[in-house]
């Protein structure tokens with residue numbers, strides 16, 4: 001740094017010759033030079049001009065250089081100005097440093113030394129200043145940063161609080177919505193939807209409980225009078241108050257709901273019907289003793305009630321509610337103010353009546369050829385081919401819907417029209433053999449009743465002859481239960497048809513109590529292991545053992561084995577390792593219309 005023109009230097013000496021020498025020596029560097037010849041004026045120049053550096057004579061009359069230095073250093077404004085002392089003796093130097101000087105030069109002043117030191121200290125001071133400024137900047141940047149962090153933190157805290165508020169609001173809104181969707185607006189009791197949900201849960205868990213479940217329906221008699229004479233406000237109010245009365249009669253685990261205009265339902269558990277009726281009576285008298293007052297008028301209401309014990313005859317919640325409603329309606333029919341109890345025997349009669357109504361419909365379906373043949377393929381495990389299929393019938397009802405065998409076969413059996421169905425299915429099946437590949441075998445399900453009928457064998461042989469069918473293309477499936485109930489007839493039936501070439505399957509094998517006995521007695525060709533052993537064979541070790549033992553015994557008697565209800569690939573894979581001859585089930589083929597099936601078969 002050889003150009004000092006932007007710096008101001010103050011030289012202080014009581015000897016003006018010294019000052020002149022200094023001025024000459026510094027001239028090449030061209031600083032702005034100020035001079036003072038005593039301490040006081042040095043201080044005032046310093047305060048006024050704020051020089052960048054001071055050259056200060058130590059020994060001056062009056063205020064010494066050391067005193068000037070102290071004063072400069074004491075003032076905040078000037079404290080940073082570097083001071084180089086000029087001294088005639090090195091002895092003063094220690095004190096010079098202690099009062100704040102940065103350097104000293106011994107007089108007579110050497111020009112080079114002066115220039116070098118001045119330059120060095122100006123440079124140092126400038127660097128220090130720059131450093132201070134940088135520090136200042138840094139600390140202000142830091143401050144700003146801290147402020148920002150604080151601000152952001154505050155914002156985050158606020159956002160968090162807002163979010164939490166929003167979440168809480170939403171939650172409470174959701175709670176409200178869920179409450180509203182499950183509760184009746186007027187009485188704040190459960191609504192019909194919630195009741196159905198609760199009843200579904202209860203009915204699913206009821207088996208593990210020693211008490212019995214009951215559903216009681218209550219209908220207010222002449223509720224309409226209040227509504228008509230006093231208006232809907234009064235109607236709502238009476239319902240609200242009655243709901244309170246009802247609540248007062250309930251035990252902790254009871255479930256009460258308003259399921260219609262003036263209909264309340266209560267689900268409760270009780271040891272038996274006697275206790276249940278006692279409870280319902282108490283509820284009834286509480287409701288009937290309640291007096292409703294509206295604008296000076298007083299109303300009292302009797303109630304009609306229906307009580308249902310939930311037992312196995314009730315198979316669903318909708319069934320339960322409809323039974324309860326019907327039972328309650330019985331009370332209404334009697335003029336109200338009654339408790340009617342649902343009667344299982346009566347229900348049985350109802351069911352029988354319902355089934356009886358189905359009998360002419362089944363007959364009609366037979367006449368109109370609305371009994372439809374579906375077939376399900378039976379896969380041969382040895383060569384993965386389909387050479388057999390089981391005929392499964394469906395009934396197209398009056399509405400055109402296809403009904404499963406469970407809809408009409410049990411009724412047909414009970415009302416003795418099953419042999420007509422069997423004849424029909426046999427006829428259609430043997431006719432259908434023509435549309436199927438040569439040697440293809442159809443398995444037809446036959447009832448015990450048909451087997452016991454006179455002329456059954458002749459009927460079948462007649463069909464085989466008239467259709468010129470190969471008897472070995474017909475396999476007759478007899479369920480274990482029907483074989484048992486008609487053992488002699490079954491033995492005779494088999495012994496007459498077998499010599500012709502017809503085959504026989506023992507269906508649903510394993511469901512009876514002494515299944516193996518019948519393997520000995522009946523000359524069957526095939527056993528069909530019931531689906532209940534097959535369905536979860538891959539996870540149930542007991543079922544697997546059961547199947548293994550059926551297979552072992554069947555093989556010992558040269559009887560072939562079908563596993564039915566093979567639903568999954570896992571079950572199929574496992575069964576293939578068990579020496580089973582045939583597999584049948586939704587996992588391999590879902591039953592389909594026989595024409596579609598034979599069409600597909602010929603295109604396969």
Ligand code: C2E
Pocket residue numbers: 376391392393404405406409418421422425445446447477479507508531564565566567584585586587591
């Ligand atoms: P089944 O002879 O034991 O027939 C097998 C039943 O299991 C059929 O039900 C069939 O659709 C079903 N099934 C097949 N694979 C699977 C599977 O993977 N999973 C499950 N869950 N089920 C499967 P479908 O058609 O409802 O027949 C029921 C019963 O009705 C038959 O049992 C049979 O005993 C009787 N049946 C059907 N058609 C006739 C008929 O024309 N005459 C007589 N007398 N009885 C029939």
Ligand code: MG
Pocket residue numbers: 390445477507
């Ligand atoms: Mg069958």
Ligand code: MG
Pocket residue numbers: 507508528530531564
């Ligand atoms: Mg079966």
